Amino acid sequence: MANILLSAKGIKIRFGGVIAADGIDLDVHEGENLAIIGPNGAGKTTFLNISTGYLRPQAGTVSFLGHDITAHLPRTITKLGIARAFQIPQLFLDQTVMENMLIAAASLKGRPSGFKALSSLPEAAEMERLLDLVGVKSYAERKARELPEGQRKLVDIALALALKPKLLLMDEPTSGVASSEKLGIMDILTTALAKEKVTSVFVEHDMDMVERYANRVAVWNMGKIQKVGTPAEVLADPKVREQVIGI
Amino acid sequence: MNTTLATLAVLDGISYAALVFLVSVGLSLIFGVLRVVNVAHGSLYAFGAYLAATLSLAVAPISPWLTYPALIVASIAIGVICGGFIERFLLRPLYGRDDVLQLLITFAAFMIMDNLQRLIWGVQPIFAAEPLKLLPNISVFGVAYTSYQVILLPLVALLTLLGLRYFLRRTLAGAVILAVTEDREASTAIGIDAKKVYFVTFVIGASFAALGGALASPTTSLVPGMGADMIVLSFAVAATAGLGQIEGTALTALMIGLTRAFIIYIQPEFEVLVPYLLMVLVLLVRPFGLFGAVQVRKI
Amino acid sequence: MNGRFKPITAVAVVFFVVAALAPLFVASWATLFALILAKGIVVLGIVLLLQAGQVSFGHAMFFATGAYSAAFWGKYVGGGDILLYIVLGGISSTVIGLIVGMFVVRYREIFFGMLNLAFSMVLWSLLEKMFHYTNGADGIRVARPGLLGFSFTPETFQYVILYVALVVAIAAFCGVQRYLESPLGHMLRAIKSNETRLEYLGTSARHVLLVGYVISAFLGGVGGALVSIIQQIATPEFGFWTKSGEFVFIAILGGGAHAFGAFAGAAMFETVRFYAAAHLADSWQLILGVVLIVIILYAPNGLIGLRQRDDRSKQGGH
Numbered sequence: 109m110a111n112i113l114l115s116a117k118g119i120k121i122r123f124g125g126v127i128a129a130d131g132i133d134l135d136v137h138e139g140e141n142l143a144i145i146g147p148n149g150a151g152k153t154t155f156l157n158i159s160t161g162y163l164r165p166q167a168g169t170v171s172f173l174g175h176d177i178t179a180h181l182p183r184t185i186t187k188l189g190i191a192r193a194f195q196i197p198q199l200f201l202d203q204t205v206m207e208n209m210l211i212a213a214a215s216l217k218g219r220p221s222g223f224k225a226l227s228s229l230p231e232a233a234e235m236e237r238l239l240d241l242v243g244v245k246s247y248a249e250r251k252a253r254e255l256p257e258g259q260r261k262l263v264d265i266a267l268a269l270a271l272k273p274k275l276l277l278m279d280e281p282t283s284g285v286a287s288s289e290k291l292g293i294m295d296i297l298t299t300a301l302a303k304e305k306v307t308s309v310f311v312e313h314d315m316d317m318v319e320r321y322a323n324r325v326a327v328w329n330m331g332k333i334q335k336v337g338t339p340a341e342v343l344a345d346p347k348v349r350e351q352v353i354g355i
Numbered sequence: 356m357n358t359t360l361a362t363l364a365v366l367d368g369i370s371y372a373a374l375v376f377l378v379s380v381g382l383s384l385i386f387g388v389l390r391v392v393n394v395a396h397g398s399l400y401a402f403g404a405y406l407a408a409t410l411s412l413a414v415a416p417i418s419p420w421l422t423y424p425a426l427i428v429a430s431i432a433i434g435v436i437c438g439g440f441i442e443r444f445l446l447r448p449l450y451g452r453d454d455v456l457q458l459l460i461t462f463a464a465f466m467i468m469d470n471l472q473r474l475i476w477g478v479q480p481i482f483a484a485e486p487l488k489l490l491p492n493i494s495v496f497g498v499a500y501t502s503y504q505v506i507l508l509p510l511v512a513l514l515t516l517l518g519l520r521y522f523l524r525r526t527l528a529g530a531v532i533l534a535v536t537e538d539r540e541a542s543t544a545i546g547i548d549a550k551k552v553y554f555v556t557f558v559i560g561a562s563f564a565a566l567g568g569a570l571a572s573p574t575t576s577l578v579p580g581m582g583a584d585m586i587v588l589s590f591a592v593a594a595t596a597g598l599g600q601i602e603g604t605a606l607t608a609l610m611i612g613l614t615r616a617f618i619i620y621i622q623p624e625f626e627v628l629v630p631y632l633l634m635v636l637v638l639l640v641r642p643f644g645l646f647g648a649v650q651v652r653k654i
Numbered sequence: 655m656n657g658r659f660k661p662i663t664a665v666a667v668v669f670f671v672v673a674a675l676a677p678l679f680v681a682s683w684a685t686l687f688a689l690i691l692a693k694g695i696v697v698l699g700i701v702l703l704l705q706a707g708q709v710s711f712g713h714a715m716f717f718a719t720g721a722y723s724a725a726f727w728g729k730y731v732g733g734g735d736i737l738l739y740i741v742l743g744g745i746s747s748t749v750i751g752l753i754v755g756m757f758v759v760r761y762r763e764i765f766f767g768m769l770n771l772a773f774s775m776v777l778w779s780l781l782e783k784m785f786h787y788t789n790g791a792d793g794i795r796v797a798r799p800g801l802l803g804f805s806f807t808p809e810t811f812q813y814v815i816l817y818v819a820l821v822v823a824i825a826a827f828c829g830v831q832r833y834l835e836s837p838l839g840h841m842l843r844a845i846k847s848n849e850t851r852l853e854y855l856g857t858s859a860r861h862v863l864l865v866g867y868v869i870s871a872f873l874g875g876v877g878g879a880l881v882s883i884i885q886q887i888a889t890p891e892f893g894f895w896t897k898s899g900e901f902v903f904i905a906i907l908g909g910g911a912h913a914f915g916a917f918a919g920a921a922m923f924e925t926v927r928f929y930a931a932a933h934l935a936d937s938w939q940l941i942l943g944v945v946l947i948v949i950i951l952y953a954p955n956g957l958i959g960l961r962q963r964d965d966r967s968k969q970g971g972h
Contacts, residue, residue: 192854203840211855473936
């Protein structure tokens with residue numbers, strides 16, 4: 109069995125009266141693409157928020173490669189090797205796509221200079237390669253603000269990849285992308301992830317995507333992990349079909 | 356410090372707090388609804404004071420009792436005319452734009468009003484104590500004090516507090532204002548005219564500043580610079596309380612008023628420092644103010 | 655990236671050349687331009703923070719710190735030198751900037767502005783009330799200092815201080831330009847558009863902002879020292895909130911998107927004040943207020959106008 113990268117144990121969190129997590133246990137194995145599915149508002153994004161330190165669980169622990177990261181800040185967790193792509197792309201809209209990428213490169217290197225020009229960073233070539241990999245190289249010199257939503261999502265993922273993460277957490281990577289482009293983007297993405305040897309977790313509600321691209325699926329429902337298994341196993345479960353997929 | 360001084364300090368503190376509350380609550384109300392820090396608020400206070408003094412001096416020869424309506428008329432006139440003008444012609448074109456522009460345009464209004472004030476009323480101190488002299492002095496624990504300052508001012512402040520509470524919590528107009536404060540888009544969607552709400556709120560807030568000035572005018576001589584001093588002070592009170600917190604503003608005004616009054620008797624040179632030092636200390640621990648609440652951004 | 659600012663760099667060069675030459679023909683402009691350059695240096699600091707989307711309504715505290723550093727040295731030590739004053743002003747404001755900065759960089763927007771204001775008002779009250787040390791509201795006179803051991807007549811001195819201010823301003827301008835194009839400078843701008851992403855790249859936004867804040871405080875102190883030398887006085891009013899407002903005003907007037915906006919704004923502001931004060935002594939403040947309103951309503955990108963439209967950046971903010 110593969111190594112466990114990320115491990116959540118007994119996570120509990122509630123917002124007012126809503127219980128988003130009520131004792132979640134979930135492991136992420138090295139090298140896999142784990143999909144998290146579940147009804148809207150079930151707390152899937154909360155899991156990403158907790159794993160990256162944006163929210164603190166009321167109970168339970170999250171560990172990454174054996175280190176407890178439960179109460180750490182997002183930037184500390186990022187430094188350990190967890191990167192995140194967002195449901196709504198989080199870009200520096202007033203800067204060019206390339207500048208966005210170089211800021212990521214400078215962040216990864218640490219101790220950013222206040223004197224040498226950003227554009228002269230040696231990582232520029234590598235960043236260009238990553239933009240090419242996700243298919244947005246032609247936008248490199250455009251302001252992030254000028255990009256269409258789908259391209260912004262790809263840049264958002266490229267920013268995460270620029271950090272050379274061990275684990276990439278993605279929140280609905282193809283939402284907001286025209287459905288004709290979804291498959292193309294996921295193909296590019298899974299190839300890129302395999303090539304960069306990045307383990308990934310993605311929250312998704314398009315079952316077609318889950319079936320095609322996940323190695324393993326976790327069903328998040330009513331604050332619990334209802335079922336974990338291969339896409340075929342999970343999607344065949346009548347309970348899951350009824351409560352989550354809605355058929 | 357003996358009992359007499361302590362009593363004096365408490366009375367000073369209360370009357371001062373009442374005035375500061377009136378100005379601060381206007382500032383806080385405007386921020387709560389429009390999300391704008393009105394830098395011209397101190398000028399509205401100064402204009403209220405000067406106009407009240409001018410009107411008082413004009414009507415006093417007819418009957419000194421007419422000075423009271425003069426104070427009210429001055430506050431409402433300044434609130435509606437100056438406040439209305441600032442909201443309608445300066446702030447309204449900027450809604451939805453960078454916050455700093457909204458703040459800065461009220462700064463421009465401050466510069467203009469500060470200058471106008473010198474042009475209209477000159478730089479010599481003006482004093483119109485008629486309303487203060489009309490009411491008898493009273494004795495509190497053997498300390499004589501004007502009832503204007505220890506009864507009338509706190510009473511007006513209290514009525515303002517209760518009135519605002521009632522207005523916002525119990526009336527339809529108040530509910531509409533609160534709705535816009537909570538969620539502008541949603542309230543616009545259900546047919547609320549946000550522009551009108553902003554206008555009315557600003558005029559009310561401005562009138563409170565002018566009322567504070569009008570009521571202060573009998574107790575102090577009016578000098579250039581009084582507006583610039585008052586805006587920072589009222590801002591310190593509103594920010595310490597938490598912007599948009601009405602009851603909190605009252606408590607904070609009282610706290611700052613009393614602390615300041617005692618400092619005056621103990622260590623007078625630190626009087627000016629008190630509100631700002633308190634503000635620094637409170638904001639360092641609670642950036643949202645003593646009574647404010649934290650908001651988390653969704654991602 | 656390099657192509658974008660070229661025309662404005664040319665304008666900046668023209669401006670600095672004019673500042674160097676014009677006063678040779680009109681003597682009264684020497685002090686005017688010296689003041690423009692000194693204020694421009696302070697406003698550069700405001701422009702820096704505007705890159706991060708933060709507005710300090712208390713930056714006069716660093717301006718006053720710089721001015722009083724020079725004034726205190728003149729009063730208690732004596733035998734001042736222009737360069738010494740500038741260095742003193744720079745160091746003391748950097749130290750205060752670091753201390754205050756460690757607190758204020760935890761906050762954003764209105765809270766950042768408020769806390770800065772609060773700190774500056776504390777300094778102002780102290781300057782105003784510690785009469786024994788500061789002469790209170792009257793302020794401290796700053797006797798005309800020498801430069802590198804030379805002393806000057808008042809006529810020569812106004813040119814000496816002009817050229818010192820010019821050299822410092824050019825250095826500050828180039829330094830800030832470089833900084834804004836560097837990774838740290840880009841990260842500073844990233845705080846404005848998306849601080850969350852910056853944290854998710856593993857960078858501490860507070861640290862980035864602290865560096866910007868300290869640089870901005872340093873510039874405030876240097877400018878403050880220069881102004882106290884030019885006007886030969888330091889008063890508590892240097893640290894009053896209206897002074898902070900004036901600096902923000904100048905920054906917006908010039909346009910907050912580019913370092914040169916600081917000088918463009920300062921030139922406009924001081925020139926209007928200079929001529930309005932001479933001809934309409936009673937209403938220069940009114941005129942400036944009207945100018946500000948016109949700029950905000952009709953040219954919100956400021957004089958240099960290169961800024962992306964604010965309303966758009968607002969809508970796409972997250």
